Amino acid sequence: MPSSAAVFDHNASMRTFVLRARAAPTDSRALLVGIGSEAHPEILAHALMNAVFVAQAHRPGVIVHLVLESTPDYSRAIRFDFDAMHDIGGFDERALLGRIAQALDVSRGMGKDEARAVESGVEVRTTGFERLVQRLAADHALYVMDPKGRPIRDEPLGDRPCFLLTDHIPMPKNTFHTLDRLGAKRIALGPTMLFASQCVTVIHHELDRALGPASVTRD
Ligand SMILES: C[S@@+](CC[C@H](N)C(=O)[O-])C[C@H]1O[C@@H](n2cnc3c(N)ncnc32)[C@H](O)[C@@H]1O
Numbered sequence: 216m217p218s219s220a221a222v223f224d225h226n227a228s229m230r231t232f233v234l235r236a237r238a239a240p241t242d243s244r245a246l247l248v249g250i251g252s253e254a255h256p257e258i259l260a261h262a263l264m265n266a267v268f269v270a271q272a273h274r275p276g277v278i279v280h281l282v283l284e285s286t287p288d289y290s291r292a293i294r295f296d297f298d299a300m301h302d303i304g305g306f307d308e309r310a311l312l313g314r315i316a317q318a319l320d321v322s323r324g325m326g327k328d329e330a331r332a333v334e335s336g337v338e339v340r341t342t343g344f345e346r347l348v349q350r351l352a353a354d355h356a357l358y359v360m361d362p363k364g365r366p367i368r369d370e371p372l373g374d375r376p377c378f379l380l381t382d383h384i385p386m387p388k389n390t391f392h393t394l395d396r397l398g399a400k401r402i403a404l405g406p407t408m409l410f411a412s413q414c415v416t417v418i419h420h421e422l423d424r425a426l427g428p429a430s431v432t433r434d
Pocket residue numbers: 360361362363379380381382383384385386402403404405406407408409410411414
């Protein structure tokens with residue numbers, strides 16, 4: 216039974232995260248050698264890890280979109296549908312960044328707004344953050360993570376919640392206007408500025424606490 220005073224919809228057990236990685240390179244080699252650099256591609260691995268893995272198990276119903284925007288041609292949006300992946304692999308940075316690098320390699324030479332399958336459950340598309348979010352708005356309730364937003368426990372979450380985050384580079388003001396037009400709500404996780412990957416853990420925690428213990432799939 217829900218244990219929180221907040222009102223959460225049943226479909227909140229489906230969880231979608233979009234991480235806009237403004238500094239992350241779309242070149243796979245630059246991504247892999249960039250760990251610890253200004254670009255901080257490790258943020259992507261940490262977000263994937265916290266989205267799907269728990270101790271000795273993983274969470275069903277989680278989808279993550281990573282949008283890498285440091286590019287000479289088009290941004291890359293990589294979609295991970297973990298339920299459809301045969302083998303998620305390890306949760307270390309090397310393994311997770313390896314999956315992202317593989318998707319970037321598959322996307323080489325693609326034209327604007329094309330999509331390619333990378334492996335079961337993983338797809339790469341040459342599209343930007345705003346276009347992706349416009350698509351998601353059709354069948355998700357959008358939430359932009361913002362420390363100045365409404366506390367998550369006060370916000371009734373709608374069907375298929377989709378949480379929008381950035382890396383260490385803030386979301387441009389214009390994007391907020393677009394998101395407002397799409398009906399995205401700004402929600403906060405407390406007064407401390409967290410890493411995007413930490414937000415993912417706290418969001419799961421808030422949903423778990425509202426919906427009861429998470430059902431997990433044992434590894
Ligand atoms: C490291 S923060 C981004 C920091 C960036 N310099 C900025 O000012 O937006 C990464 C992501 O986590 C979100 N975030 C961090 N702490 C948060 C909090 N307490 N509540 C809601 N979102 C938070 C931010 O909105 C952002 O999407």
